[in-house]
Amino acid sequence: MQGKVEGAGTRPAVDVVIMAAGKGTRMKSRLPKVLHQLAGRALLQHVVDTAGELMARKVVAITGHGAMEVEAALASMAGATAEFTLQCVRQEPQLGTGHAVQQAAPALADDGMVVVLSGDVPLTQANTLMHLIKACGGDKLALLTLEMTNPAGYGRIVRAGGSAEGGAEGAVQAIVEHKDATDAQRQITEIYSGIMAVPAAQLKRWLARLDNQNAQGEFYLTDIVKFAVADGVAVVGYKIDDAVQVAGVNSPVQLAELERAYQLRQARRLMEEGVRLADPARIDVRGDLLCAHDVSIDVNCIFIGQVSLGEGVSIGAHCVIANAVIEAGAVIHPFTHIDGEKMGVTVGTGALIGPFARLRPGARLGAEVHIGNFVEVKNSTLAAGAKANHLAYLGDATVGERVNYGAGSITANYDGANKHRTVIEADVHVGSNCVLVAPVTIGAGGTVGGGSTITKSTEPGALSVARGRQISIANWARPKKAPKP
Ligand code: UD1
Ligand code: CA
Numbered sequence: 001m002q003g004k005v006e007g008a009g010t011r012p013a014v015d016v017v018i019m020a021a022g023k024g025t026r027m028k029s030r031l032p033k034v035l036h037q038l039a040g041r042a043l044l045q046h047v048v049d050t051a052g053e054l055m056a057r058k059v060v061a062i063t064g065h066g067a068m069e070v071e072a073a074l075a076s077m078a079g080a081t082a083e084f085t086l087q088c089v090r091q092e093p094q095l096g097t098g099h100a101v102q103q104a105a106p107a108l109a110d111d112g113m114v115v116v117l118s119g120d121v122p123l124t125q126a127n128t129l130m131h132l133i134k135a136c137g138g139d140k141l142a143l144l145t146l147e148m149t150n151p152a153g154y155g156r157i158v159r160a161g162g163s164a165e166g167g168a169e170g171a172v173q174a175i176v177e178h179k180d181a182t183d184a185q186r187q188i189t190e191i192y193s194g195i196m197a198v199p200a201a202q203l204k205r206w207l208a209r210l211d212n213q214n215a216q217g218e219f220y221l222t223d224i225v226k227f228a229v230a231d232g233v234a235v236v237g238y239k240i241d242d243a244v245q246v247a248g249v250n251s252p253v254q255l256a257e258l259e260r261a262y263q264l265r266q267a268r269r270l271m272e273e274g275v276r277l278a279d280p281a282r283i284d285v286r287g288d289l290l291c292a293h294d295v296s297i298d299v300n301c302i303f304i305g306q307v308s309l310g311e312g313v314s315i316g317a318h319c320v321i322a323n324a325v326i327e328a329g330a331v332i333h334p335f336t337h338i339d340g341e342k343m344g345v346t347v348g349t350g351a352l353i354g355p356f357a358r359l360r361p362g363a364r365l366g367a368e369v370h371i372g373n374f375v376e377v378k379n380s381t382l383a384a385g386a387k388a389n390h391l392a393y394l395g396d397a398t399v400g401e402r403v404n405y406g407a408g409s410i411t412a413n414y415d416g417a418n419k420h421r422t423v424i425e426a427d428v429h430v431g432s433n434c435v436l437v438a439p440v441t442i443g444a445g446g447t448v449g450g451g452s453t454i455t456k457s458t459e460p461g462a463l464s465v466a467r468g469r470q471i472s473i474a475n476w477a478r479p480k481k482a483p484k485p
Pocket of ligand 1: 019020021022023062064091093094095096097098099100118119120153154155156175177191192193194219220221222248
């Protein structure tokens with residue numbers, strides 16, 4: 001995600017302003033809008049990450065609604081991308097986008113270029129912004145614009161030479177907000193995206209001249225365009241045709257639409273890298289998915305955090321895989337849940353996992369390990385060739401090579417207060433329905449009889465049976481019902 005964009009060294013310093021004070025009423029949510037998640041990251045996190053890709057010197061976030069929560073979230077976001085300084089400024093009350101940026105002005109140095117972004121516009125690509133920055137060049141006002149078939153509600157780009165006639169490519173004269181626009185101006189289909197790049201010193205002078213004499217009684221940031229024109233500063237419109245990059249999130253419907261657009265892009269990228277997806281519309285990547293050659297992924301899989309899939313890995317339908325390394329040739333059968341969380345999970349070469357397997361943090365599976373249905377593995381190492389094929393639990397265990405761990409067996413790793421380790425040495429066979437009460441070691445090559453509760457360590461090669469001895473009573477007559485009188 002943190003791919004740096006080329007050419008950043010040869011330009012004025014970039015400071016980014018992120019507007020994030022708005023209310024987001026239409027989300028109908030307690031959570032501030034910019035903290036809603038897209039592809040597993042807060043909307044605002046996407047924007048902050050993009051600022052990181054621009055190699056911004058400083059990021060100034062403008063908060064208002066839900067400021068405490070947004071600022072707390074920002075503090076942890078900056079931790080991940082510490083290459084810029086992050087400053088929050090409050091905008092209270094919210095009197096418009098111009099008023100918002102006015103609050104940020106004291107935090108901006110005069111020598112830089114300011115890129116204005118919105119916390120609720122998550123999918124702008126850094127490359128697009130690099131073009132905008134280039135268009136600004138440190139001395140012009142550059143506006144990111146878009147043609148829209150239905151531009152209602154947006155600010156219109158008014159160009160010289162009769163924009164009302166439509167599509168004129170003359171110099172930008174002004175941005176007119178929809179509510180302030182004449183009928184003729186409302187015919188204009190080129191809209192302002194809400195994103196601009198502007199020299200900081202000029203921006204500050206223009207901000208000081210804003211008023212709220214307009215249809216909404218707001219201080220419009222977009223009014224700086226007419227000041228630029230009046231001051232003889234060139235205004236350039238940099239038009240893109242990819243609406244997703246400038247789409248804002250105002251409602252759950254728009255959030256879901258952008259999520260799907262984002263996921264489809266990820267799917268396309270994966271397929272371009274050679275990954276075979278059963279259906280590009282049915283995969284979700286919430287983080288970074290790294291794939292070697294000849295990976296195939298069936299429908300409805302979700303990848304979370306950092307996941308890497310080695311050559312030839314096959315992922316069955318309906319798997320959820322988070323923070324895991326799956327090595328070459330491994331097969332993950334349908335409905336498997338792998339969650340490495342902070343400790344990670346590794347699945348070795350040629351391993352067979354699932355269906356219906358659950359691998360939890362710290363599961364380290366060697367080559368050719370088999371984990372079958374309804375088997376849970378947590379914080380355990382299984383050496384090459386070990387198998388647990390049915391209905392079992394391995395927690396805090398070290399399992400040697402070629403161990404066969406029977407159906408229904410569990411490690412009792414928790415005594416109610418502390419966790420203890422179970423060691424099962426190489427070539428052990430653990431029968432079905434055993435309880436291995438940790439701490440305990442099963443010596444190499446040993447066998448544990450089915451149904452045993454093992455509380456003491458066993459010697460290598462030993463057969464251990466720990467259960468009630470079977471008794472059989474010959475010719476035993478079952479009780480009979482008394483005949484009804
Ligand atoms: C703004 C532009 C409009 C453009 C549109 C693109 C202005 C006056 N108009 O419209 O030309 O077509 O974006 O989406 O700038 N915000 C604050 N404080 C405020 C007001 C807004 O932080 O007082 C934030 C919002 O949270 C949001 C962003 O600024 O992230 C844009 O605000 P929004 O109300 O969506 O934009 P509009 O004014 O409708
Ligand atoms: Ca508004």
